[in-house]
Amino acid sequence: MEILLNPVREYAWGSHTVIAGLQGRPTPTAAPEAELWMGAHPSAPSRVRRGDQLVSLAELVEADPRSLLGPAVFGRFGARLPYLLKLLAPEQPLSLQAHPDAERAAAGHAAGNPSYVDAYHKPELLVAVSPFEALCGFRPPGRAATALAALDVPGLAPVVAVLTDGERGLRFAVETLLGWPVDDRERLVAVVAAAAGRLAAAGGVDALAYRTVVDLAERYPSDMGVVVSLLLHRLSLAPGEAVWMPAGNLHAYLRGAGVEILAASDNVLRGGLTVKPVDVPELLRVLSFAPLADPVLRPTAVGPGVVTWPVPVPDFRLRRVTVGGALPVVTLPLTGPRTVFCLSGVVVADDGQPVEVPAGGAAFGGAAGGPLRLSGDGVAFVATTGLD
DSSP states (O other): OEEEBOOEEOOTTBBSSHHHHHHTOOSSOSSOBOEEEESOOTTSOOEEEETTEEEEHHHHHHHSHHHHHHHHHHHHHOSSOOEEEEEEOBSSOOOEEEOOOHHHHHHHHHTTOTTOSSSOOOOEEEEESSOEEEEEEEOOHHHHHHHHHTTOOGGGHHHHHHTTSHHHHHHHHHHHHHTSOGGGHHHHHHHHHHHHHHHHHHOSTTHHHHHHHHHHHHHOTTOTHHHHGGGEEEEEEOTTOEEEEOTTOOEEEEESOEEEEEESOOOOEEEESSSSOOOHHHHHHHOOOOOOSOOEEOOEEEETTEEEOOOSOSSOEEEEEEEBTTBOEEEEOOOSOEEEEEEEEEEEEESSSOEEEETTOEEEEOGGGOSEEEEEEEEEEEEEOTTO
16 A cells, blocks of 8 residues: 545635635635545546655556556556545535436537546535435426415416426426526525525425525625525535435535545536536436435445445445454455555555545555555545446
């Protein structure tokens, strides 16, 4: 294993305390720190120290992919690490967004569409490590219709009426709302927010969703994503709970801290709730309008001190390992590349070359290392491919 030096992405929605505090740096930070990237994506690769030089992990993988990735991973994904591990720390809402499937990503990138910075899909799993608030996936359209109807806004009546028509109704609703006349958006958002405020104060099953409308409208007073939020599940995740967002699922993370693992891509199709460029036509092409019954995943125990969140893609797998006390060592029989991120305490990651990983730190090992032994006293997340 080798210690990674990982880039922090300074986006406007990030926290001034979470990442720095975990790593023992002074807080609050001068700039908002949104994401800690641990991987080999060319946009912001981790680095390793080789003598007095710092070398990009992406360059190391490209130079010796068969050794670092192993034959199974290299055969399936080529000369690239197929997953990216992150620590997310939103203090303000992220954009309303979705990610493409592999076919659409390859086609969009080949065509030079600026919304596609690479040619890969981007399914993602986020595990809350603090209370985490999110909008994730379309809820049953009947529930969305009830929430919109309660606002009693006449202009939304056609959207409410068609929502009972399942996926077709959801598509019509999203297309109508995101395509709303620009010169009428601020008025409509204000009317919706005022009605949502009254409903939130009254309580009830959708009080949290209505409070979210009010909060979003304060930040984005002319953005139709404020209204679209009522079509989505409004989630409050406890630490250890996760959301699985396959390609095409609309979502917006709101606040909290979470460990995220995703296919190694930076393709984002935005529809609103952001000052960044949006691409509504392309977003509508990639969206899945199938409602999600329950987007929350709970941890599954797979051994002493080890839990996981099963997902149906080969690009990645995430485990949380707790060591110390009565369980001083946990061994994972891995055959491919692995990344260890320490969330708390200190863990020792040993695949023949042991390294001490402090809280907020990470280490990487190639496939040649064999089984991974974790010891010490702490909690770590271990990222691998789904082939392991």
